[in-house]
Amino acid sequence: MAGDEASPSIGDFSDGIDDVEEFVCANEGEDSMPYERFRQVFEFVQNGNLAFRRGRFEEAINCYSKANIMKPGNPVILRNRCAAYIKFSQCLRKRPSSASESNPLYGLDPTTHAELALKDAEKVMSISNNSVKSYVLHADALFLLERYDLAHDTVLSGLQLDPLSNHLQAFLHILERLRTSSLEGSGHRKPARSDDFDCTVCLKLLYEPVTTPCGHSFCRTCLFQSMDRSNKCPLCRTVLFITSRTCNISVTLKNIIQKNFPEEHAERQSEDVNVANPGVELIPLFVMDIVLPCEKLPLNIFEPRYRLMVRRIMEGNHRMGMAMLDSAMGHIADFACEVEITECEPLPDGRFYIEVEGRRRFRILRSWDQDGYRVGEVEWVQDIHPPEETRERADLQELTTNAAEYARLWMTRAKEAAQQDRRRLAELLNVESMMPSPDDPERFSFWLMTLSKRRSSERLELLRLRDTKEGLFFGSPIVVLWILEH
Incomplete structure (x- = not known):
């Protein structure tokens, strides 16, 4: 993605975490613990510090987590683990996406580790806010999450505690440059339209972009339509442990696309609306035995075409039609029943377990295939009742x-x-x-x-x-x- 070379970015940022702290807390007073337990905590922190200094941040996180279980709420342990989360998040961000082809990450995500760092930083700030390092860690985590305004406020608060902190002063300069560049003329430096903004599945401009843990970006619907057939990244084939509920849209990338390619984004949005919500007289059809109004039944959705259909239904009005294939005629029967999905449980392998209840009946005027499943143009049917008071x-x-x-x-x-x-x-x-x-x-x-x-x-x-x-x-x-x- 092209941009102004003078603009600050996460790559320009030095986190100011040169080392971690030693665990020298005295084992006395109200927080005292048996000597053997204290010794174990001390060893966990020491091993974590050694792993941190050797660049083995995942190992360091595990050691600090064990120490935190035995002595929860200790500021030194929390600050050290927060620093390890930040370093690990930065390493994952710098990792080229091509590396996933030979060494997949299996769910490790730089954003997740930045969020974990923020949780530790917020906890340590609530326990002890008289340490400049606590403010540094809190601002670092916010910066990695691209929450620049909150990071700016944290840096200002830290400078009130120590106005001579070189790192906080440099950090404030970077954040002010970011704020200035966003307010001034940033609209005149649009990134060039390149393949970086295209989905490699549909080959169109990314719409509702999702970035996988292995570092590749796809349209949200394209990614999960692909995962209906295989639970792997469509590009590098890394196994993905994500679902449509747990995977969030990349807000930063979405904002960049909306801002710089508004016409093409509006066109993609229109396409998506037309596919997901075809109109009040159209209804997706699940072909099976006849279902009647007032009938309830469970279904196990495993076919890729019906997985896609159920996901689209759950994002809309939760209703679909149950139509029967007329074996004598060789086509869809002319009458069917609308059902409502009352329960929907997505399973780890991509299947859905759903429960449906019959609602209204309708006549199918015509039907056709859409993305593998049937869609019908229908008219609703009701009985002809005798007049009232007869x-x-x-x-x-x-x-x-x-x-x-x-x-x-x-x-x-x-x-x-x-x-x-x-x-x-x-x-x-x-x-x-x-x-x-x-x-x-x-x-x-x-x-x-x-x-x-x-x-x-x-x-x-x-x-x-x-x-x-x-x-x-x-x-x-x-x-x-x-x-x-x-």
């Missing part, structure tokens, strides 16, 4: 109310008979939880259908019906039994 409407309501009474009685007997069959009992409880009010005859007719095992063709036929009374008779033999008994 004899036909009263008869329909009476039939539904009586059927509901008999269904509850049947459900009670079925649960008693299934006490020794846990699986059957769980099925009955699941169906009972979805029972709608008899005041809605249309939904109640669909719920009745779920009480009995019916062939897919019969369930599809019920979706096509527009007469609620006919649906009540067709829906379940329970209604027929009630009529015969009365």
Whole structure:
């Protein structure tokens, strides 16, 4: 990325951490501990200091962490671990991305280590803020996280404690240059449009960019669409232990792209909106057996095309259609049911475990493939009800109310008979939880259908019906039994 060579950057910054502190705290007073425990803490700190001076920062962090467990809240231990986090973060930033091809990092991230350094720095500042080094570490961590305004405030506070600190004075100069360069004419020094700003998957300008731990940047949707097929970096094949929930967008890179390429970024944004939210009359289709309104079922999503579909749905309105492939006709059936994803659990291998509940039915006007899965243009379907306050409407309501009474009685007997069959009992409880009010005859007719095992063709036929009374008779033999008994 091209820029002004005179502008300060993280590469110009000297953290001022020349060495770590020795653990010379006296073991006496309120914080005293048994001698053997104190000796172990002392050895952990000594080993950590030795590793730090030899440049083995990860080893140093482990030693300081063990010491912190045995003696939590000690300023020397926290400052030393904070310094190790900062040094390790800087090493990871300087590491060329090509190194990941032969020596992958497996999840190590410079930003994560800078955030851990900031936590230690904030903790030590709350314990002891009379040390200049505490301010230096706090400002260093903020600088690595590109929180320049907060780092500037921390440096000013440190200079009040020690106005002669050479490092804090130099640090303040760098931060003021950054602030000046951002306020003045920075808009006239736009980086040249180069491949550095392109996603290597879609070969377009990066949109919602995500930088992986191995140092490569991709569009967020491109990265996770690729990871639906393989849990590896698309460029260097490093195994990635990240998910769409845990991986954050690179705010700095996003701001650079928005500021310097506004027209192309707006075009990418428009493309993404059109794909993720195709319109109120379009719905993504999951092809499987017929699902009815008021029906609840679990699904294990493992196919790459459906993983992509579920991720897009979860970023929108959580709804999709369940359509059946008509084997006789060789294409998608004409009627289907909208379902809502009520639970969604992403699994470590990229699969999704979801639970869905049937909502509305619709007729599919036309359908086509989009990124591997089906999308349909639909129209919503409802029963044609008798007019209010007519004899036909009263008869329909009476039939539904009586059927509901008999269904509850049947459900009670079925649960008693299934006490020794846990699986059957769980099925009955699941169906009972979805029972709608008899005041809605249309939904109640669909719920009745779920009480009995019916062939897919019969369930599809019920979706096509527009007469609620006919649906009540067709829906379940329970209604027929009630009529015969009365």
